[in-house]
Structures are given as C-alpha cells and as structure tokens.
Amino acid sequence: VAVKRYVILAEGAFDEEAKTATGVMRYAESPTVAVIDSTRAGTVAGDHVPGLVSDVPVVSELGEALPFEPTTLLVGVAPAGGKLPETYRTAIIDALANGLDVESGLHDFLGDDPEFATAARLSGRELRDLRRVPHGLNVPTGANLAVPAHTVLTVGSDCALGKMTVCLELDAEARRRGLASVFVPTGQTGIAIAGWGIAVDEVISDYVAGASERLVLEGHERGGDGVILWIEGQGSLNHPFYSGVTLGLMHGSAPHALVFVHEPGRQTIDGDPRYAIPSLTELIDDQVRMARHVRPAAVVAVSLKTNRLDEDAARAAIAEIERETGLVADDPVRFGAGRVLDAVLSARR
Amino acid sequence: VAVKRYVILAEGAFDEEAKTATGVMRYAESPTVAVIDSTRAGTVAGDHVPGLVSDVPVVSELGEALPFEPTTLLVGVAPAGGKLPETYRTAIIDALANGLDVESGLHDFLGDDPEFATAARLSGRELRDLRRVPHGLNVPTGANLAVPAHTVLTVGSDCALGKMTVCLELDAEARRRGLASVFVPTGQTGIAIAGWGIAVDEVISDYVAGASERLVLEGHERGGDGVILWIEGQGSLNHPFYSGVTLGLMHGSAPHALVFVHEPGRQTIDGDPRYAIPSLTELIDDQVRMARHVRPAAVVAVSLKTNRLDEDAARAAIAEIERETGLVADDPVRFGAGRVLDAVLSARR
Numbered sequence: 163v164a165v166k167r168y169v170i171l172a173e174g175a176f177d178e179e180a181k182t183a184t185g186v187m188r189y190a191e192s193p194t195v196a197v198i199d200s201t202r203a204g205t206v207a208g209d210h211v212p213g214l215v216s217d218v219p220v221v222s223e224l225g226e227a228l229p230f231e232p233t234t235l236l237v238g239v240a241p242a243g244g245k246l247p248e249t250y251r252t253a254i255i256d257a258l259a260n261g262l263d264v265e266s267g268l269h270d271f272l273g274d275d276p277e278f279a280t281a282a283r284l285s286g287r288e289l290r291d292l293r294r295v296p297h298g299l300n301v302p303t304g305a306n307l308a309v310p311a312h313t314v315l316t317v318g319s320d321c322a323l324g325k326m327t328v329c330l331e332l333d334a335e336a337r338r339r340g341l342a343s344v345f346v347p348t349g350q351t352g353i354a355i356a357g358w359g360i361a362v363d364e365v366i367s368d369y370v371a372g373a374s375e376r377l378v379l380e381g382h383e384r385g386g387d388g389v390i391l392w393i394e395g396q397g398s399l400n401h402p403f404y405s406g407v408t409l410g411l412m413h414g415s416a417p418h419a420l421v422f423v424h425e426p427g428r429q430t431i432d433g434d435p436r437y438a439i440p441s442l443t444e445l446i447d448d449q450v451r452m453a454r455h456v457r458p459a460a461v462v463a464v465s466l467k468t469n470r471l472d473e474d475a476a477r478a479a480i481a482e483i484e485r486e487t488g489l490v491a492d493d494p495v496r497f498g499a500g501r502v503l504d505a506v507l508s509a510r511r
Numbered sequence: 512v513a514v515k516r517y518v519i520l521a522e523g524a525f526d527e528e529a530k531t532a533t534g535v536m537r538y539a540e541s542p543t544v545a546v547i548d549s550t551r552a553g554t555v556a557g558d559h560v561p562g563l564v565s566d567v568p569v570v571s572e573l574g575e576a577l578p579f580e581p582t583t584l585l586v587g588v589a590p591a592g593g594k595l596p597e598t599y600r601t602a603i604i605d606a607l608a609n610g611l612d613v614e615s616g617l618h619d620f621l622g623d624d625p626e627f628a629t630a631a632r633l634s635g636r637e638l639r640d641l642r643r644v645p646h647g648l649n650v651p652t653g654a655n656l657a658v659p660a661h662t663v664l665t666v667g668s669d670c671a672l673g674k675m676t677v678c679l680e681l682d683a684e685a686r687r688r689g690l691a692s693v694f695v696p697t698g699q700t701g702i703a704i705a706g707w708g709i710a711v712d713e714v715i716s717d718y719v720a721g722a723s724e725r726l727v728l729e730g731h732e733r734g735g736d737g738v739i740l741w742i743e744g745q746g747s748l749n750h751p752f753y754s755g756v757t758l759g760l761m762h763g764s765a766p767h768a769l770v771f772v773h774e775p776g777r778q779t780i781d782g783d784p785r786y787a788i789p790s791l792t793e794l795i796d797d798q799v800r801m802a803r804h805v806r807p808a809a810v811v812a813v814s815l816k817t818n819r820l821d822e823d824a825a826r827a828a829i830a831e832i833e834r835e836t837g838l839v840a841d842d843p844v845r846f847g848a849g850r851v852l853d854a855v856l857s858a859r860r
Contacts, residue, residue, distance in 0.1 A: 170689060208694065249802075301752040302751060302752055304751075304783070304785055306634060307785060341693040359731050362716065363715065363716050363717035364715050364716075364717065365715065366712065366713050366714065366715055366716070367711065367712050367713075367714055367715070367716040367719040367755050367756045367759055368712035368713065368752075368753065368756060370716040370755045370851055371751065371752050371753070371754070371755060372752070380760075399801065399804070400804035401762075401764075401804075402651060402653075402762050402763075402804065402805045403649075403650040403651055403717075403720050403762075404714050404717065404719065404720070405720070405722070405758045405759060405804070406719045406757075406758050406759025406760075406762070406764050406802075407628070407716040407717060407755060407759075408755075408758075409748070409754045409755050409757075409758045410716055410754060410756075412749075412757025413750075413752075413754050415754070434653070436656060437652055437804070437805070440803075441803075447800075448800055448801070451797055452748065452754075452797070452801075454789075455748070455749035455750075455751065455754070455789075456751045456786070457787070
C-alpha cells in the first residue's frame with residue numbers, strides 16, 4: 163500500500179477552528195508534511211493550534227510544500243463566503259499537475275467543477291469529495307439490530323463540542339488496551355481522518371437512518387465480531403437546525419450505549435439566546451427516550467470539553483456533573499479516556 | 512388562470528393504496544377527468560376506493576381520456592420495482608405529444624430522463640417533478656419563531672395514518688367557518704393537491720429544518736397574518752426509518768400546537784414486530800419533550816383512523832382514547848373535523 167502524505171490547504175485560516183485540518187493532523191494515520199497558509203508562512207503548525215504538538219512547516223504555496231513529497235492535497239478549511247477563491251483554484255490545479263490527488267470536504271464538490279475534473283483526468287490523479295454520498299442508499303433493513311458488535315454513539319447538548327474527538331480518543335484508548343475497536347466516521351473530518359465513512363448530513367433525510375445502518379455494518383466488517391464501534395455523533399436532539407440528522411443517526415445506528423458530550427457552562431445553542439440548553443439530566447432523559455424506539459440504550463458516561471477552564475475549574479466542573487448526573491464524567495482529551503472507557507466497558511456487562 | 516384538469520396514470524394500481532391519485536381526487540381544487548388503469552377500464556373511480564364518491568371514468572389508455580379534455584397527466588402511483596415500465600413511458604410521451612403537462616411524484620425525476628426532457632421541449636409542455644426540492648435551501652434563520660400565524664403540526668405513532676388527510680380535513684373545516692387557513696404540504700401527494708410545497712424527505716438532512724421553516728413562511732405569505740397553518744406531518748418520532756424527517760420537520764416548522772394521529776389497535780410500526788409502538792401517553796410526552804427545544808407546544812387533540820372498525824367500535828375506541836389521554840379525540844374523516852378543530856382553537860386562546 164502506497165503511503166499517503168498530506169499537504170493541507172488552509173489558506174488564511176490555519177487555527178484551532180480549522181477542524182478538518184487539525185483533526186487530520188492529530189488523528190489520521192497518514193502524516194501531514196506541510197500546511198499551506200501564506201498568512202502564517204515560515205512558522206510551524208504547532209504555533210497556531212493550542213495543544214497541537216507539531217513542527218510541520220507552514221508554507222505560502224504548493225511549490226514550497228513539494229520538497230516534503232506530499233501525495234495528496236487536502237482542502238482543509240471551507241473558504242468564507244462559499245465561492246472557491248482563486249488561491250484555492252490555483253493550488254488544486256497545481257496539485258493535480260504535480261501528480262497529487264486532491265481530497266475535499268467542501269459542500270460544493272470539486273468533481274462537479276469542469277476545470278478540476280479535466281485537470282484530474284489529464285493528470286491521471288483522483289479528486290475525492292469526502293462529503294459525496296454513495297449511490298444506492300435506502301431506509302434501514304433492520305440488520306443494525308443484529309450486528310455482533312458493541313455500538314456506542316456520542317450525543318450531546320449542542321454542536322461543536324468534540325463528539326468526533328471523544329470517539330477518536332475512546333477508540334485509541336480501547337486499541338491501546340488491545341480491544342477490537344473501530345471509529346465510525348459520519349462527517350467529512352472523520353472521513354478524512356479514517357479514510358472511509360458517509361457524511362450523513364448530506365444524505366436525503368429519508369435515507370439518513372439507512373446510511374447510518376450501513377456505516378455500522380461496515381464498521382463491523384472492518385473490526386470483526388465483538389468489535390466496539392465508536393459512532394461519531396452529529397448535532398444534538400435539542401438543536402434547532404440539525405436535530406433531524408441526530409435522530410436519524412441515532413435510530414439508524416441503533417446504539418447499545420450513549421456517551422453524552424457537553425461543555426460545562428454552555429447555556430445556549432451555538433450562543434443563540436433563543437435556544438436555551440436544558441439541564442443535563444433532562445437532556446440525558448431525552449436521549450434515552452428517543453433511543454428506546456429502536457433499541458433501549460442508556461447514557462453510560464458524560465464527556466466534558468473543559469479546554470476553556472483552568473485545571474482546578476475543570477476538575478471541579480467534572481465533579482459537579484458527576485454529582486448532578488450520577489454518571490462517570492471526564493474530559494478524555496485533557497485527562498485521558500480511561501475513566502470514560504471503563505464506564506462504557508462496565509455498562510456492557 | 513387556465514383551469515387544470517387531471518388525467519391520472521395509475522396503471523394496474525388504482526385502489527385505496529394509490530395515495531397520490533386518491534388524495535388528488537378527494538382534495539385538489541383541480542378536477543380529475545379520467546383515470547388510466549387498463550386492468551379496471553370501463554368502470555368508474557368510485558368503484559375501487561372505499562369512501563370515494565366519484566363517477567370519473569377509468570380508461571385503458573391516454574387516447575380514451577382525451578375526449579374529457581385533460582390539461583395535465585399526473586403519474587399517480589409509483590410502479591412496483593422502481594424502474595419505469597414501458598406503459599408509463601408511452602403514456603408520458605403521448606401526453607406531452609398531445610399538449611398535456613406531466614406531473615410526477617416519483618423518486619426518479621422525469622425531467623432527468625433525456626427522452627422525456629426532449630419530448631417536453633419539442634411539445635412546449637412542462638414536466639413537473641413534485642419531489643424535486645428547490646435550490647438554495649439552508650438551515651433555519653429563526654424566522655419560524657416570529658411568523659404571525661398559528662402553526663399546527665400533525666404528529667403520530669407511525670407512518671400511513673393519514674396525517675396529511677387530517678390536515679386537509681381540518682383546513683377545510685376551518686375555511687368553512689370563515690377562518691384564514693392554509694394547508695402546508697410537505698410530501699408529494701400534498702404538493703400535488705395544493706400545487707406548492709417541498710417534499711422534505713428529499714431534502715438533505717442538514718437542511719430539512721430549513722426547508723420546513725421556509726414552508727411555514729410561505730404558508731403565512733399565502734394566508735396572511737393570523738392564518739392557521741396546518742403542517743402536513745411526516746413519519747413519526749418513534750419510526751426507525753423516518754424519525755429524522757419527523758424531528759427536522761418539527762423543529763423547522765416550530766409549531767404552536769400538535770395534533771397526534773393514531774390508529775386504534777395498531778401495535779407495531781408498519782406491522783414489524785421488532786418495533787413496538789409505546790402507549791399513547793408516552794408517545795404524546797415524547798412529542799412535547801422534543802418540541803420544547805425550539806418552542807413549547809402541547810398535543811391539543813388526538814385524531815384517530817378508525818376506517819377498519821365498525822361505527823360502534825370506532826366510537827368506543829374514541830371514548831377509550833379520550834379517557835386514556837385526557838384529550839379530545841375523534842376521527843375527522845369519518846365523523847367530521849369539528850371537535851378536533853374546536854380543541855385546536857380553544858387551546859390557542
């Protein structure tokens with residue numbers, strides 16, 4: 163198998179908000195050899211993202227990345243405004259001309275752009291649109307209820323809480339312990355990291371549960387009988403925009419257990435005062451009530467995003483939420499995934 | 512405005528399961544002048560559908576329908592197996608060649624078929640794919656919370672309970688009483704009946720709430736301030752396949768009130784023993800718990816599908832469910848929509 167080596171296009175935007183770029187650098191098996199962001203050229207990646215230990219060079223254009231022998235250009239941030247700026251177009255065409263494949267998580271598919279499609283054909287390279295959903299999706303078959311795997315879905319109180327990251331940390335910890343474990347990607351960053359998956363929010367709503375079932379079946383094929391599947395959650399049941407994605411994913415993946423993800427102190431959805439976040443105990447009850455329609459599942463642990471708190475405040479918040487919910491709570495990114503994994507494993511018995 | 516006159520293509524399938532065909536015949540303003548079904552040719556429509564009073568002729572092919580001066584061929588049933596059979600292709604091409612427009616609620620769009628597209632262009636007629644969603648959809652803006660209308664959504668315990676029909680009956684009864692009232696279509700049959708709407712199950716799951724918000728805004732534009740909007744429900748929160756559509760529609764339409772639809776005695780989703788239907792009081796609580804994340808809304812009445820019960824059994828079931836839920840219950844199709852409408856109006860105060 164040829165080794166994939168990424169150069170990540172993050173022009174003007176390589177910071178902690180660049181979730182696909184930083185997610186791939188943190189978690190993908192394939193290494194990143196350079197980041198393109200002319201506004202930060204001459205630095206290293208670790209300078210811009212808290213907690214990212216990385217001396218990967220940030221360069222101003224593709225040409226400067228070529229000495230590091232990348233095989234694949236990853237479009238790692240969505241440009242503001244939607245339309246693809248000229249700097250992106252140039253970098254993508256240059257990459258194809260220089261023998262690189264191109265991966266993109268953008269809503270607008272590169273493969274549908276005649277210029278890119280032609281350039282890819284001429285160079286014999288591949289354009290991979292990570293959000294493009296497969297053909298032949300349908301409603302679930304019910305096979306999700308019979309998969310010989312232990313399926314764990316991350317749910318939560320809002321978007322942008324790190325539901326994917328929690329799955330990746332739990333998966334890594336489980337594999338460190340020698341357990342059969344597979345991360346199941348449901349969005350473009352997870353797909354970029356793991357190299358497979360379906361962006362379920364791009365699937366027509368009729369088939370979102372069916373796509374989720376298919377992902378569980380594929381996760382089992384990859385991990386074998388008895389595997390633990392960590393299913394990347396999307397949105398939240400109380401999210402005014404994305405709750406349909408969340409519930410379809412829940413019912414289609416038919417989890418055995420749920421890990422509830424929250425940020426202590428977050429009180430409104432995405433900071434919008436029109437949408438208050440209810441108490442955790444109410445929200446946890448909501449998850450259980452909705453999950454039961456396909457398969458009874460409990461929330462077995464709470465995973466907290468505490469990166470805006472100092473360490474004492476983080477530990478206090480964790481203790482407070484353990485008291486409030488009666489569940490194990492922890493921040494797997496900051497303090498390790500061990501306690502949350504223990505809670506998942508002990509609930510499996 | 513030219514009057515639309517339908518001929519409905521329902522080859523081999525004109526019975527009570529032909530929901531689009533019979534829905535249009537019962538509820539659309541535009542008249543149906545003939546039905547094409549060679550297996551029932553020589554009869555009238557009312558012979559095949561219980562409760563449908565109609566002497567519209569059933570004919571064996573389009574040519575026999577032309578004397579009744581149809582303007583529009585409606586593809587009124589989905590052919591079994593998915594692929595469009597030759598009889599359908601012939602009828603569609605013949606219709607275009609004879610100066611008719613063609614409307615279709617099929618999953619596969621007629622407009623994407625080169626033969627149909629060419630025939631439409633040559634004849635100067637229109638192909639209308641009712642399930643094709645508009646461009647430019649996105650997530651909700653929050654305008655759904657500020658629409659000066661009273662929004663009522665039908666929810667329920669399963670699919671295929673008549674959630675659309677209940678809305679249409681309530682809308683008709685409200686208009687009979689002189690109230691400003693608009694039926695808001697969210698599926699292909701509703702769109703065929705009302706002539707506008709979006710098939711929300713065809714929208715990518717990311718935008719299903721946004722599409723639902725857009726429908727409420729358009730309903731208000733059509734009905735004016737103070738209008739009652741009857742939003743056609745889809746699926747159910749406890750449905751293992753379609754719950755994502757249901758919750759996205761609920762949160763995007765942000766209803767003020769819910770009417771819960773059920774069939775007495777139905778115990779499993781679509782007859783599948785893997786998916787038991789919980790008690791009505793539990794399900795009603797589920798609706799209220801999910802709705803509150805966008806806007807608090809109560810279930811204000813229960814609408815029952817009693818057509819498989821004799822009249823005494825139907826009245827007994829209604830009384831029993833009133834006791835069980837503490838809500839007004841009735842079958843609006845069988846016994847009139849007055850009591851359920853009264854319950855909606857009195858809860859609005």
